[in-house]
Amino acid sequence: MTTPTRPPRTSLIARMRPLWPYFGAYTGTWAIVMLGAMIGAATEPLIPAMFKLLLDLGFQKHTLELWTVPVVLLSIFGVRGLAGYVSQIGLSRITNQGLMVMRRAMFNKLLVAHMQLFSDQSSSALSNSIVYETQNGASMLVNSLLSLTRNALTLVALTGYLLYLNWKLTLIVIAVFPAVAWVMRVLTARLHSLTKASQDATDSLAYVVEENVLAHRDIRMYSAQASQAKRFDQLGDSLQRLAMKSTVAGAAMTPMTQMLAAMALSTVISVALVQSAAADTSVGGFVAFVTAMLMIIAPIRQLSEVSGPITRGLAALERGLNLIEDVPRETQGAFSKPRACGEIEFRDVVVQYGAPDSAPVINRLSLSIHGGETVAFVGASGAGKSTLVNLLPRFVDLRSGQILVDGHDVGDWDLHALRAQFAFVSQHVIMLNDSIAANVALGMVLQRDKVLACLTAANLGALVTDLPQGIDTVVGHNAMQLSGGQRQRLAIARALYKDAPILILDEATSALDTESERAVQDALQGLMHNRTTLVIAHRLSTVMHATRIVTMEAGQIVETGTHEDLIQRNGHYARLYQIGLGLNNTPGT
Numbered sequence: 001m002t003t004p005t006r007p008p009r010t011s012l013i014a015r016m017r018p019l020w021p022y023f024g025a026y027t028g029t030w031a032i033v034m035l036g037a038m039i040g041a042a043t044e045p046l047i048p049a050m051f052k053l054l055l056d057l058g059f060q061k062h063t064l065e066l067w068t069v070p071v072v073l074l075s076i077f078g079v080r081g082l083a084g085y086v087s088q089i090g091l092s093r094i095t096n097q098g099l100m101v102m103r104r105a106m107f108n109k110l111l112v113a114h115m116q117l118f119s120d121q122s123s124s125a126l127s128n129s130i131v132y133e134t135q136n137g138a139s140m141l142v143n144s145l146l147s148l149t150r151n152a153l154t155l156v157a158l159t160g161y162l163l164y165l166n167w168k169l170t171l172i173v174i175a176v177f178p179a180v181a182w183v184m185r186v187l188t189a190r191l192h193s194l195t196k197a198s199q200d201a202t203d204s205l206a207y208v209v210e211e212n213v214l215a216h217r218d219i220r221m222y223s224a225q226a227s228q229a230k231r232f233d234q235l236g237d238s239l240q241r242l243a244m245k246s247t248v249a250g251a252a253m254t255p256m257t258q259m260l261a262a263m264a265l266s267t268v269i270s271v272a273l274v275q276s277a278a279a280d281t282s283v284g285g286f287v288a289f290v291t292a293m294l295m296i297i298a299p300i301r302q303l304s305e306v307s308g309p310i311t312r313g314l315a316a317l318e319r320g321l322n323l324i325e326d327v328p329r330e331t332q333g334a335f336s337k338p339r340a341c342g343e344i345e346f347r348d349v350v351v352q353y354g355a356p357d358s359a360p361v362i363n364r365l366s367l368s369i370h371g372g373e374t375v376a377f378v379g380a381s382g383a384g385k386s387t388l389v390n391l392l393p394r395f396v397d398l399r400s401g402q403i404l405v406d407g408h409d410v411g412d413w414d415l416h417a418l419r420a421q422f423a424f425v426s427q428h429v430i431m432l433n434d435s436i437a438a439n440v441a442l443g444m445v446l447q448r449d450k451v452l453a454c455l456t457a458a459n460l461g462a463l464v465t466d467l468p469q470g471i472d473t474v475v476g477h478n479a480m481q482l483s484g485g486q487r488q489r490l491a492i493a494r495a496l497y498k499d500a501p502i503l504i505l506d507e508a509t510s511a512l513d514t515e516s517e518r519a520v521q522d523a524l525q526g527l528m529h530n531r532t533t534l535v536i537a538h539r540l541s542t543v544m545h546a547t548r549i550v551t552m553e554a555g556q557i558v559e560t561g562t563h564e565d566l567i568q569r570n571g572h573y574a575r576l577y578q579i580g581l582g583l584n585n586t587p588g589t
């Protein structure tokens with residue numbers, strides 16, 4: 001499954017409609033902004049009108065009072081300035097509030113999105129969409145909408161004034177409009193596709209940076225800098241080429257519309273000159289007409305340029321909409337209970353990653369586990385152990401078969417209730433860049449005494465007492481300030497804190513030394529008591545305590561039994577045992 005993309009909508013209005021819930025909520029503010037734009041536009045024809053009066057009355061008839069000139073000029077520009085100022089502020093409010101609402105919706109979707117999203121899109125692409133694209137898109141779109149409105153209104157006002165002055169000449173001006181519209185449409189379509197391509201290229205670039213930051217040590221260790229720099233350059237190069245293409249398309253718009261405007265202008269001036277020779281047009285009337293004509297070029301040009309930012313802004317925001325509306329949520333049922341007994345049943349489970357014809361990773365596996373039982377899973381790397389346990393909290397989807405927890409299909413459970421039943425120490429520990437206490441009590445009410453008790457049980461007590469800020473110490477990005485084993489023990493403390501009915505330990509103690517493991521083992525042993533426990537381990541000390549050992553190979557169960565049974569059977573488990581499992585441990589711990 002790939003993330004569905006919304007079908008291309010041709011009309012800009014139709015494409016903007018889904019954004020209305022985010023940016024349209026402040027109707028009052030919009031009204032003020034529009035009023036400001038209208039007032040601003042209405043003041044435009046006043047300037048040529050003033051010229052007309054100045055020339056006809058002031059210069060020719062000398063009947064104009066001198067004091068009126070500064071009063072009128074200052075009034076026009078005062079009103080105009082105030083209207084612009086208010087619109088600008090209103091618009092910024094609309095943009096920022098809308099941005100906040102949209103970002104929140106995107107982030108909320110991220111929290112409940114189907115897990116497939118995280119295989120389809122890299123973290124940099126997602127953070128790019130939520131953080132930067134929305135920001136740029138919103139300010140571009142909203143600003144250009146204001147520009148559109150202001151210029152369209154100015155155009156109407158000036159055209160109205162022109163019609164009033166000389167309707168025949170004005171018709172010539174109007175004839176230019178369809179040509180301008182056509183130029184805009186053609187170039188807009190091209191800009192849109194270029195924008196989408198550069199979004200993708202930017203994502204790839206960000207991804208390379210992300211990876212290089214993540215793997216900065218490996219890159220240095222294996223002297224891979226040159227190849228990484230080349231990778232970056234190639235992407236940077238294609239991004240630069242796309243940006244140039246975009247500029248070429250965008251830049252063509254201005255001269256083309258200006259040429260059309262110049263054509264109209266030259267015709268108008270010639271006709272007006274002929275007209276003025278024949279009829280008795282006043283000098284003021286002619287100057288006013290030409291001034292208004294020249295003033296009309298600015299809004300036309302700006303209108304022709306506005307489609308670029310609108311298209312770019314829309315494309316950026318549509319990515320956000322895509323995330324909010326089109327990315328599916330995790331599905332769930334309604335069954336819920338506060339605390340499960342911990343009965344688990346796998347029925348004919350098949351899991352395939354990727355294409356439907358790929359080899360199954362779990363192949364028709366059936367297994368039932370009683371409440372309170374401790375089952376250990378052993379098997380070669382890649383046998384499917386992690387996949388199997390990840391099926392339970394529905395981190396992985398089934399291809400076919402069924403999984404029941406307490407007799408209810410995991411798909412019928414309410415997800416929140418289902419996941420509340422598991423304390424999971426995964427193979428790859430991930431910590432948040434927060435305090436130790438917040439990491440341990442993740443998602444639950446923070447009780448400092450309980451946090452300390454869990455840390456002590458996880459054999460982290462000494463470390464925490466040594467830290468100047470104790471459990472309030474911030475652990476850094478993915479707890480990089482802790483050692484691998486400390487991180488693992490922190491994850492165990494988190495599992496202890498959650499105190500859930502089903503405990504899953506996926507190589508939870510693999511990074512610990514024998515002594516440390518033994519200390520943690522006691523705490524885990526206490527935790528396993530009266531609780532269903534699924535434990536994946538390569539060490540005998542953990543496996544030995546299991547009521548049952550399940551040996552897996554290529555996604556199937558090949559043997560089950562206790563340690564003694566399986567050793568006696570001298571099959572897969574016995575072989576694993578001989579070649580490594582438990583070699584660094586003394587049996588019986």
Ligand SMILES: Nc1ncnc2c1ncn2[C@@H]1O[C@H](COP(=O)(O)OP(=O)(O)OP(=O)(O)O)[C@@H](O)[C@H]1O
Nearest residue numbers: 353354361379380381382383384385386387388427
């Ligand atoms: N997200 C994934 N996408 C595609 N294939 C995957 C994914 N995760 C695991 N696999 C494949 O599934 C198989 C089983 O992986 P799994 O992690 O379950 O093995 P494992 O038994 O836990 O191994 P290990 O002991 O090394 O942790 C492997 O062949 C692996 O390549």
Ligand SMILES: [Mg+2]
Nearest residue numbers: 385386387427
């Ligand atoms: Mg694994």
